[in-house]
Amino acid sequence: MANTQVSASGVKRIGVLTGGGDCPGLNAVIRAVTKDAIYNGIEVMGIEDGFLGLIEDRIRPLTIDDVSNILGVGGTILGSSNKANPQAYPVGKNADGSIKFKDLTDVCMTHLNLHGIEALIVIGGDGTMSAAKPFADRGINCIGVPKTIDNDLWGSDITFGFQTAVAVATEALDRVHTTAASHHRVMVVEVMGRNAGWLALHAGVASGADVILLPEIPFDLDIVADYCIKRSQRGKRFTIICASEGASLKGGKQIVEKIDPTSPDPIRLGGIGKWLANELEDKTEIESRYVVLGHVQRGGTPVPGDRVLATLFGDHAMRMLHLGKRNRLVVMQNGQLADVEITSAADKQRLVTRNDPLIEAARSVYTCFGD
Ligand code: F6P
Numbered sequence: 001m002a003n004t005q006v007s008a009s010g011v012k013r014i015g016v017l018t019g020g021g022d023c024p025g026l027n028a029v030i031r032a033v034t035k036d037a038i039y040n041g042i043e044v045m046g047i048e049d050g051f052l053g054l055i056e057d058r059i060r061p062l063t064i065d066d067v068s069n070i071l072g073v074g075g076t077i078l079g080s081s082n083k084a085n086p087q088a089y090p091v092g093k094n095a096d097g098s099i100k101f102k103d104l105t106d107v108c109m110t111h112l113n114l115h116g117i118e119a120l121i122v123i124g125g126d127g128t129m130s131a132a133k134p135f136a137d138r139g140i141n142c143i144g145v146p147k148t149i150d151n152d153l154w155g156s157d158i159t160f161g162f163q164t165a166v167a168v169a170t171e172a173l174d175r176v177h178t179t180a181a182s183h184h185r186v187m188v189v190e191v192m193g194r195n196a197g198w199l200a201l202h203a204g205v206a207s208g209a210d211v212i213l214l215p216e217i218p219f220d221l222d223i224v225a226d227y228c229i230k231r232s233q234r235g236k237r238f239t240i241i242c243a244s245e246g247a248s249l250k251g252g253k254q255i256v257e258k259i260d261p262t263s264p265d266p267i268r269l270g271g272i273g274k275w276l277a278n279e280l281e282d283k284t285e286i287e288s289r290y291v292v293l294g295h296v297q298r299g300g301t302p303v304p305g306d307r308v309l310a311t312l313f314g315d316h317a318m319r320m321l322h323l324g325k326r327n328r329l330v331v332m333q334n335g336q337l338a339d340v341e342i343t344s345a346a347d348k349q350r351l352v353t354r355n356d357p358l359i360e361a362a363r364s365v366y367t368c369f370g371d
Contacts, residue, residue, distance in 0.1 A: 015044075015120045016045070017078060019127070029147075034067045036314070072301050086104045087104075087105055087131065098261075122145070124144075141327060146329060160310040161298070162306070164297075170206040176240065186277065189209075191245065195349055199297070200247070205361065211227060211239060212241075212367055218252070225279075255275060273290035273291065
């Protein structure tokens with residue numbers, strides 16, 4: 001809604017923050033929101049490091065110059081934190097060694113009032129949206145812009161960051177192909193995604209991975225091993241496996257790399273790639289290696305599709321604000337921008353279903369899902 005000059009909302013100053021893990025496209029949203037706001041007569045305050053900046057009063061004005069040339073820059077110029085939920089902020093330890101949490105909502109409200117911030121544009125995952133709720137309840141209009149490379153936002157066809165992560169993972173899978181073929185190895189590439197297999201599914205299909213392992217389809221190790229052996233017998237003396245970090249054995253558990261008790265989302269998955277490569281080498285006697293892509297998938301410049309999507313999401317957020325809509329979350333539904341209540345996606349995940357067309361397409365070209 002650029003170029004309308006004066007916002008019908010009557011809002012004079014907004015705050016913008018990015019919370020949770022970084023994601024390609026965050027800066028494109030900050031740019032879209034800030035430029036739209038300023039061109040509509042609204043001042044913008046950038047809150048540093050997500051809600052942590054609100055707790056610590058690290059809040060600064062954003063100008064057009066601040067958001068110039070950031071469209072294609074990864075990360076977030078505002079910084080982020082995935083541990084700063086104002087309602088349950090870790091402030092030390094209890095006598096029993098457990099983490100002591102304190103509600104700092106009032107402190108944040110004082111800082112919002114001090115800076116005259118009437119509305120917040122919160123860019124983040126479902127944790128960030130839940131953290132925004134108490135401010136919405138206290139009269140601050142909170143407009144949410146969702147982000148996640150996992151693409152698991154409930155109620156949205158797609159989120160920005162996903163296409164970049166798929167591109168990075170696809171390139172990595174393409175690249176290990178040559179080593180796998182030259183050395184006649186099984187190569188396991190572990191990709192992110194938490195409990196959702198979207199990233200593994202899309203990168204796996206895009207790269208023609210032979211085996212794709214998803215959290216939604218627990219796998220049988222013997223089936224995967226047998227598949228690798230049969231490929232060798234057919235003269236294909238290598239196998240590329242794209243394994244989601246959340247994939248697990250039938251009847252087994254996900255492999256947890258670490259637990260961070262100070263984080264609202266404490267479980268960090270990881271380790272399936274190493275475990276699988278070792279098990280397959282034992283079972284098949286084919287040399288096996290693994291690669292963990294980790295944060296490489298979230299880093300660097302966003303692909304054009306994510307820049308476009310992030311710009312659309314930022315623009316829609318401002319449209320909500322100008323229209324006076326309150327406490328909404330931007331989503332994409334059936335290819336159309338839409339908005340839902342800000343916490344409506346909290347504690348829910350959009351997971352891959354077994355009858356997803358992409359799974360059916362992959363099965364048609366004899367991709368193994370280990371089931
Ligand atoms: O949700 C995005 C994501 O990158 C997941 O795919 C991954 O499991 C997790 O975040 C990693 O979190 P952190 O950056 O805290 O290690």
